[in-house]
Amino acid sequence: MRIPFAPLLGAAVLTVLTLAAPQARAEGTLAQVKARGHLVCGVSGGVAGFSMPDGQGRWRGLDVDFCRALAAAIFDDPERVRFIPQSSAARFTALQSGEIDVLARNTTWTLSRDTAAMNFPVITFYDGQGFLVRKALGITSVKQLDRATVCLQQGTTTELNLADWFRTRGLSYRVVTFANSEQALGAYESGRCDAYSTDKSSLYGERLKTARPDDHVILDEAISKEPFAPGVRQGDDQWRDLVAWTHYAMIDAEEAGITQANVVALRKEGLSPDVRRILGLEGRYGEGLGLTVDWADRIVRHVGNYGDAFARNLGEGTPLKIPRGLNALWTQGGLQYGPPIR
Amino acid sequence: MRFVRDHIIPPAPPPRRAGGPLAWMRNNLFAGPGNVVTTLLILGALAWIGPALARFLVLDAVWTGTSGDACRPEVIGRPVGACWAFIGEKINYLAYGSYPAAERWRPNLFFGLLALGAAWMLWLGAPRRDLGAWFVFAILPVASWLLLSGAPALGLASVATALWGGILVTLVVSAVGIVASLPLGILLALGRRSDLPVLRFACIGFIEFWRGVPLITVLFMANVMLPLFLPGDVTVDRLLRPLIGIALFASAYMAEVVRGGLQAIPAGQGQAALALGMTRAQAMRCVVLPQALKVVVPGIVNTLIGLFKDTTLVAIVGIADFVRVLEAARADPRWSAPAIPATAYAFAALFYLAVCFSMARYAGFIARRLAAGDRR
Numbered sequence: 001m002r003i004p005f006a007p008l009l010g011a012a013v014l015t016v017l018t019l020a021a022p023q024a025r026a027e028g029t030l031a032q033v034k035a036r037g038h039l040v041c042g043v044s045g046g047v048a049g050f051s052m053p054d055g056q057g058r059w060r061g062l063d064v065d066f067c068r069a070l071a072a073a074i075f076d077d078p079e080r081v082r083f084i085p086q087s088s089a090a091r092f093t094a095l096q097s098g099e100i101d102v103l104a105r106n107t108t109w110t111l112s113r114d115t116a117a118m119n120f121p122v123i124t125f126y127d128g129q130g131f132l133v134r135k136a137l138g139i140t141s142v143k144q145l146d147r148a149t150v151c152l153q154q155g156t157t158t159e160l161n162l163a164d165w166f167r168t169r170g171l172s173y174r175v176v177t178f179a180n181s182e183q184a185l186g187a188y189e190s191g192r193c194d195a196y197s198t199d200k201s202s203l204y205g206e207r208l209k210t211a212r213p214d215d216h217v218i219l220d221e222a223i224s225k226e227p228f229a230p231g232v233r234q235g236d237d238q239w240r241d242l243v244a245w246t247h248y249a250m251i252d253a254e255e256a257g258i259t260q261a262n263v264v265a266l267r268k269e270g271l272s273p274d275v276r277r278i279l280g281l282e283g284r285y286g287e288g289l290g291l292t293v294d295w296a297d298r299i300v301r302h303v304g305n306y307g308d309a310f311a312r313n314l315g316e317g318t319p320l321k322i323p324r325g326l327n328a329l330w331t332q333g334g335l336q337y338g339p340p341i342r
Numbered sequence: 343m344r345f346v347r348d349h350i351i352p353p354a355p356p357p358r359r360a361g362g363p364l365a366w367m368r369n370n371l372f373a374g375p376g377n378v379v380t381t382l383l384i385l386g387a388l389a390w391i392g393p394a395l396a397r398f399l400v401l402d403a404v405w406t407g408t409s410g411d412a413c414r415p416e417v418i419g420r421p422v423g424a425c426w427a428f429i430g431e432k433i434n435y436l437a438y439g440s441y442p443a444a445e446r447w448r449p450n451l452f453f454g455l456l457a458l459g460a461a462w463m464l465w466l467g468a469p470r471r472d473l474g475a476w477f478v479f480a481i482l483p484v485a486s487w488l489l490l491s492g493a494p495a496l497g498l499a500s501v502a503t504a505l506w507g508g509i510l511v512t513l514v515v516s517a518v519g520i521v522a523s524l525p526l527g528i529l530l531a532l533g534r535r536s537d538l539p540v541l542r543f544a545c546i547g548f549i550e551f552w553r554g555v556p557l558i559t560v561l562f563m564a565n566v567m568l569p570l571f572l573p574g575d576v577t578v579d580r581l582l583r584p585l586i587g588i589a590l591f592a593s594a595y596m597a598e599v600v601r602g603g604l605q606a607i608p609a610g611q612g613q614a615a616l617a618l619g620m621t622r623a624q625a626m627r628c629v630v631l632p633q634a635l636k637v638v639v640p641g642i643v644n645t646l647i648g649l650f651k652d653t654t655l656v657a658i659v660g661i662a663d664f665v666r667v668l669e670a671a672r673a674d675p676r677w678s679a680p681a682i683p684a685t686a687y688a689f690a691a692l693f694y695l696a697v698c699f700s701m702a703r704y705a706g707f708i709a710r711r712l713a714a715g716d717r718r
Contacts, residue, residue, distance in 0.1 A: 059440065082502055212416065319678070
């Protein structure tokens with residue numbers, strides 16, 4: 001008897017694909033996370049202030065605190081989250097394959113990434129490409145860098161941004177690129193370049209690595225938009241809402257003056273209507289997200305509001321001393337604006 | 343015939359019976375012009391590198407401090423070499439990664455078991471080395487896995503492999519590679535020389551496939567591609583995937599090394615054993631394999647040292663091995679100083695040097711000891 005191998009094989013492959021594909025997405029991410037008992041969060045694992053393990057191996061940073069806030073909202077326990085460092089090459093497949101639930105890895109939200117790989121529910125940090133220059137030069141604006149030599153790291157969008165910015169303004173510049181940021185910074189320090197350029201949030205950390213940090217300044221201006229946003233899988237609206245509103249809750253709490261320090265006291269006093277709504281004393285808003293009514297209260301109690309997290313990881317009290325800048329609340333001239341919880 | 347002398351060689355004076363350090367130096371360091379030049383070149387290189395190295399590693403090094411400022415020359419007012427204070431503060435993270443602090447006795451016990459197993463196997467005069475082999479190749483892998491990843495049934499809280507890191511992960515990956523690749527490699531080498539065509543071709547196919555793909559491709563397939571192919575509810579642990587990849591990869595190389603040894607043993611050895619009435623298995627186990635493995639000790643150790651260093655590649659697929667945690671540790675803004683990167687790499691170099699050098703020294707000792715029979 002002749003066995004028809006080819007059709008059999010084809011049928012087997014199709015069966016595997018049809019069985020495999022929908023099952024992975026059959027359940028919402030929130031249900032999977034609840035069933036598993038912990039959140040899995042993809043982080044960068046080595047960016048000062050965003051995600052970095054301390055001397056005891058405990059993760060710290062703004063991205064880390066965002067994931068802890070998510071865990072706090074879901075489980076009332078900020079420790080029920082597992083951090084998996086992702087390389088920039090593997091981060092998108094890790095999210096798509098379901099290995100991680102959310103990608104909080106200072107990833108810039110762009111159109112191509114949004115349409116191709118994932119969804120970006122909310123911007124958690126507004127960054128932009130900036131410049132590190134010697135204080136002695138007395139430069140205050142990027143425009144004064146005409147005919148300057150700029151040190152860069154290879155293979156990033158910094159080179160393209162630089163070309164766009166200088167060309168549209170008719171300024172000339174020279175670029176020296178290096179394989180990694182260490183070499184680029186070293187070349188800048190040794191005087192080979194007039195400026196060193198990368199994302200502003202990294203420049204604050206890079207400046208500290210120089211021999212005399214006080215001899216260098218970071219220009220206020222940014223020449224590109226780098227909105228850092230957490231990433232989620234496409235096609236899961238509930239999870240997308242939850243990730244977005246976790247950030248909004250931290251923003252709204254800051255705006256309403258609810259901090260990690262006073263949240264317990266405020267809950268007892270229960271004053272203004274918006275505070276009462278955020279803390280879940282009025283209305284049942286958290287249930288729409290698949291959570292409990294006190295979801296935002298949990299976030300602030302365990303992790304703090306956005307300002308708390310910023311101050312703890314990036315702000316004046318840390319070695320980085322990154323100013324709030326664009327990340328201040330909209331009421332204070334920044335861009336952080338949370339839709340009302342009501 | 344021009345090769346035949348036509349006169350008697352005049353008697354030479356007896357060799358000088360020289361002793362002491364001067365004579366030793368004359369014989370070993372300055373015996374001829376080439377010898378003199380080489381010695382001087384090496385001494386020159388040592389004089390050039392040695393003091394700088396000593397200054398960096400010891401004399402100018404900073405041993406105590408609580409932040410990167412302690413390792414800045416302009417803050418402490420003297421030249422700064424390595425910033426060992428940084429390593430001191432981060433050592434727990436470098437050793438265990440994010441392994442929960444309360445459970446760190448488990449990795450420590452694992453290190454102890456590993457040392458016990460290694461000593462049992464490596465110390466030739468150890469008692470009951472047959473039990474030692476069982477311990478290393480059967481009990482140790484199971485016990486280590488239960489110990490490190492946890493067994494709720496035994497009262498050990500489970501610790502996700504995502505939390506493992508540092509020296510712990512480097513040792514786990516290397517130990518798995520070594521413990522799995524030796525027996526697997528020997529089996530594959532025997533299979534490749536088998537008379538059964540199906541077995542032989544299966545082994546050849548396996549070996550050639552794993553030797554033909556780069557390790558980094560294997561790791562990428564294991565950690566980046568494989569999860570996309572598997573159904574969503576099937577998850578293989580993300581540390582286990584590269585472990586399996588590395589074990590298979592290493593065993594293919596080990597198989598070729600062992601095959602080299604098997605081919606070096608004359609066919610007469612096996613035939614003589616058969617003529618004495620041994621079965622084929624006995625002949626292989628008692629006559630051919632011991633001689634073959636003796637020949638390839640340097641090759642095996644070479645492969646193991648290469649494997650130990652290759653394990654750092656797992657960092658690329660997001661496993662927090664020793665080098666990866668060093669990289670993460672030095673991103674700390676509190677500890678950013680110009681001396682930190684060099685310190686981190688110097689520490690990594692010393693760690694790898696210490697491990698690889700001891701492996702090489704041990705192999706040298708074994709080779710000398712096994713060769714004792716040939717010198718008789």
